[in-house]
Amino acid sequence: MTTTSETPPARYVAALGLGIALLTVMVLNLIFGDTGRPWANAILLPAALIVTSGLVLLTRGRGYTFLGYLILCAGLIVATVGALLIAKRMTWGWPLMITLPCLAVAGTYLWAPRHPVARALHRTVAGLALLAATLGPAFLLLRTALFTWPAHWWALYMIAAGAVVLLNALELPRHPIRYRLQGATLLAGPAIIAMLLGFRFLTGALP
Template sequence: MSGEVTMAAGRRPDTAARWWGSLAVAALAVAAVTVTAQAVGRFHWWAGFVLVPGALIAASGGPLLLRGGGRGFVGYLLACVGGLVFAVGGLLMLGLMGRGWPLMITLPALAIAGTYVWHAADPLPAAFHRTIAMLALVTAALGITFLLLVNGVLDFGDRGWWGGFIMAGGAVILGNGLELLRHQIPYRAQAVTLAIGPGVIALLLGLRFLRDWPFNL
């Protein structure tokens, strides 16, 4: 009994340290954005009502994330939601939403991709989860491309460049479907067939945007 009490007492300072550390990181992040906005002459004080809650929400997820397991997943969700709100607040405070809005595509996509850390052990749901996570990575790359286009770093002209991302998505679906062939699981043939169809269609559709071939619509 005394041993259990000692262990519980030992865990409390460690838990408190995690919470205080997470709050300290949130405070530093808010201070960094605020000081930067003031330094460049783009300070919008009202954005603090978005920035600070986002930092606090993200901070509440940090200690849970470190605990792992189911609580870790809840902490991850809180950290992602808070981080997204914080990013919105940061863009608003710096007056960069007009040029930084593609981050609202990239950041949620990366958050979805990160959930694969908690994928199922069964091959079929794991393959489905992996497909979603990899499609999210493709979406994140699309957001980064938009960011570069909006800020004048890239210029593809009138070319249907987005076809490459459609083809990438098709390759992800097709590849994860074919990967199921190496597993001895029920409904394997049906699952592979369901993946091949959309994958091939996406590949051809992306090719149509890139090269206007083989269809002339």
């Protein structure tokens, strides 16, 4: 009798994840089989396997969790590309290619390093990624006529990005580490400049 190192929960996760992924592929083919691009299945099917592998590693715990998260995110991005291609919606759904990778980067906040400086830098990157993820919905809303956008709407992102960096800079001095004030200054300086420039662009003071 042979035994495997794979635990039963991992088998269940693999079966469930692969089943849902393949069911999604089948539904997409049923809906867009006549009008879509069937060759995109060559992207969707490997993506289903990648997503399943990521789910299995993610549920194993220990040192596999972060690796599973990365593989899962990569699989979901590839699957989204395949779904948009098979449905012939890439010209409509390309903003998702901004949102999904940024959300993947933002999600790494769950694995923040222990050192205060490294954690502050990592938190800054994760916060900026979360902010950048909203660009996808913003581009989708730009196509609609629900409301009037400011001429320099992108300046709001400059202000918000500066605020994210500034908040992390203000949090850094409370840690009893060397050069904390210097590090906070290096973060706060560009953040304040970005916020001021964003405000000037937003008000039309700068072209």
